[in-house]
Amino acid sequence: MASxxxxxxxxxxxxxxxxxxxxxxxxxxxxxxxxxxxxEAAARVAARGAHDRFQAGISTSxxxxxxxxxxxxxxxxxxxxxxxxxxxxxxxxxVVEQVAERIAERITENTQGASGQEATAYAAACPxxxxxxCAPGMAADHEHEDRPPCPIATSSMSTFx
Numbered sequence: 001m002a003s004x005x006x007x008x009x010x011x012x013x014x015x016x017x018x019x020x021x022x023x024x025x026x027x028x029x030x031x032x033x034x035x036x037x038x039x040e041a042a043a044r045v046a047a048r049g050a051h052d053r054f055q056a057g058i059s060t061s062x063x064x065x066x067x068x069x070x071x072x073x074x075x076x077x078x079x080x081x082x083x084x085x086x087x088x089x090x091x092x093x094x095v096v097e098q099v100a101e102r103i104a105e106r107i108t109e110n111t112q113g114a115s116g117q118e119a120t121a122y123a124a125a126c127p128x129x130x131x132x133x134c135a136p137g138m139a140a141d142h143e144h145e146d147r148p149p150c151p152i153a154t155s156s157m158s159t160f161x
Contacts, residue, residue: 002031002071009067010060030106032099033072033084038062040088081106 008018036044041061069084076082083102087095 002033002068002075005071005074006064006067010063028075028080029110030102031072031075031080031082032102033068033082034087034095035065035068035084036086037088038065041065 004022005015005018009015038061041064045061072082072084083099085095085098
């Protein structure tokens, strides 16, 4: 949802129109914002190459960073739980662990007082997923000899590329 607000606004789409499109979307259980210093973001893009047309140098990195901070405030103001992490000088594994801990907290919060079927179903679908989350290059930490790998291990976390 946050990327919709940011990237569509960068394309010049007015915020009220974006709000009308997202007005019927399910509210996320958690919005995770991985931010970094604009100079660091531009250096990472220069080192690996741009992933999209929005990654065009430090000026767009500054705009994008500001807009994601604004999106975090906007979503939080509408009751969406937001986790914002500055990844500028953080070890990727530590960031992944922090995100995993917050997701585990949200799962617990969402299943408290219920039968716990959701948490049980999640654990069955992805054994060993918590507290360790998966990111490229970390999937081996998550695989188990007697169980198939977690489907989450295929998800991308390009922010760390």
